[in-house]
Amino acid sequence: MKTAPFKFDDFFKKACYFEASLILVAMLLGWLTHIDPFTNIHLAKASLLYGVVGTVPLFLMFLAMERVERHSVAQIRQFLLRTLGPCLHRYDWGNLFILAAVAGISEEILFRGVLQPWLEASWGLMAGLLISNLLFGVVHSVTPLYSILATLVGIYLGLAMDYNGERNLLTPIIIHTLYDFLAFLALIQAYRASLSTAPEK
Numbered sequence: 001m002k003t004a005p006f007k008f009d010d011f012f013k014k015a016c017y018f019e020a021s022l023i024l025v026a027m028l029l030g031w032l033t034h035i036d037p038f039t040n041i042h043l044a045k046a047s048l049l050y051g052v053v054g055t056v057p058l059f060l061m062f063l064a065m066e067r068v069e070r071h072s073v074a075q076i077r078q079f080l081l082r083t084l085g086p087c088l089h090r091y092d093w094g095n096l097f098i099l100a101a102v103a104g105i106s107e108e109i110l111f112r113g114v115l116q117p118w119l120e121a122s123w124g125l126m127a128g129l130l131i132s133n134l135l136f137g138v139v140h141s142v143t144p145l146y147s148i149l150a151t152l153v154g155i156y157l158g159l160a161m162d163y164n165g166e167r168n169l170l171t172p173i174i175i176h177t178l179y180d181f182l183a184f185l186a187l188i189q190a191y192r193a194s195l196s197t198a199p200e201k
Contacts, residue, residue: 022106051174085191104177
C-alpha cells in the first residue's frame with residue numbers, strides 16, 4: 001500500500017528534533033568560542049556543483065561496501081537493516097529527504113562550522129581537520145569499523161569545505177545531505193528485499 005507523503009510520526013519527529021538540536025549545540029559552542037557557525041555558508045553555483053559531484057565517490061563507496069562479505073562490514077549492514085530499516089521503509093522519499101537535509105545541515109554546522117575552525121585556530125589546519133573528524137567518528141561509533149569509516153568520511157567533508165581554495169560550508173552540507181538521502185533509499189530497498197526473502201513463520 002502506498003504511504004502518504006510527508007508522514008510526520010513519532011520516529012520522524014524525534015529524529016528530526018534530535019538532529020536539529022545539534023544546531024543549538026553549535027550555536028552555544030560558537031558563542032563560547034566566538035565562532036559564528038553560519039559565517040562560512042555562501043550560496044554559490046560552484047559549491048552547489050561541487051556538492052553534487054562530491055556525493056558520487058561517497059555513494060559509490062557505499063554501494064561497494066554493500067557487496068563486501070567480510071564480517072566487520074556485514075555487521076554494519078545488519079545493524080543498519082535491523083535498526084533503521086523497520087523505521088525508514090514506511091516513509092515517502094519526501095520525508096527521507098527532509099530527514100537527510102536536517103541531518104546534513106545540523107551535523108555540518110556543528111562539526112565543520114564550529115569544531116573544525118575552533119580546533120584549527122588552536123592546533124593548526126591539519127590537527128583541526130583530524131581531531132574534529134575523530135570526534136565525528138566517535139559519535140558515529142556503531143561498530144569500530146563504522147567509526148573509522150565515519151572519521152574518513154568526515155575528513156573528506158572537511159576537505160570539501162575548502163575545495164577550490166574558498167571555504168564554503170555549503171559544499172559538505174550538500175554532500176552530506178545527498179549521501180544520506182541516497183543511502184536511506186538503498187537501505188530501504190535492501191530491507192524490503194530482506195522481507196520478501198525471509199522465511200514465513
